[in-house]
């Protein structure tokens with residue numbers, strides 16, 4: 687199995703998903719914002735960098751993370767500047783209390799930064815991992 691970089695003009699191919707992740711992060715496409723900082727889009731290169739920053743600057747958040755574990759790499763999807771690319775490089779998180787915590791953090795952050803990206807934009811990016819609303823579900827799967 688091989689993993690190809692999908693960015694225009696880049697045709698690198700890797701043998702492991704990890705190599706692809708590292709490569710894609712070098713393009714700057716796995717950047718995540720810190721929703722606990724008041725500055726606008728003060729982003730970090732990867733979730734692991736955000737975690738380090740949070741442990742230095744947001745002690746209260748670390749206490750919450752010990753319970754909910756939302757500072758995992760896949761949860762970074764909710765803080766990703768490019769959620770589509772994030773999803774492509776890293777597995778998609780499910781809906782759980784950890785994702786609710788991160789979404790609330792981003793909502794609070796948007797409220798403090800009216801000039802930054804709007805919550806509507808963020809929610810558009812998150813929509814891909816939300817469970818399908820019941821009314822759209824079919825009782826039997828329909829495949830053509």
Ligand SMILES: [Zn+2]
Pocket residue numbers: 691692693696697698709710713
């Ligand atoms: Zn590339």
Ligand SMILES: [Zn+2]
Pocket residue numbers: 720721722723739740743744
């Ligand atoms: Zn911060």
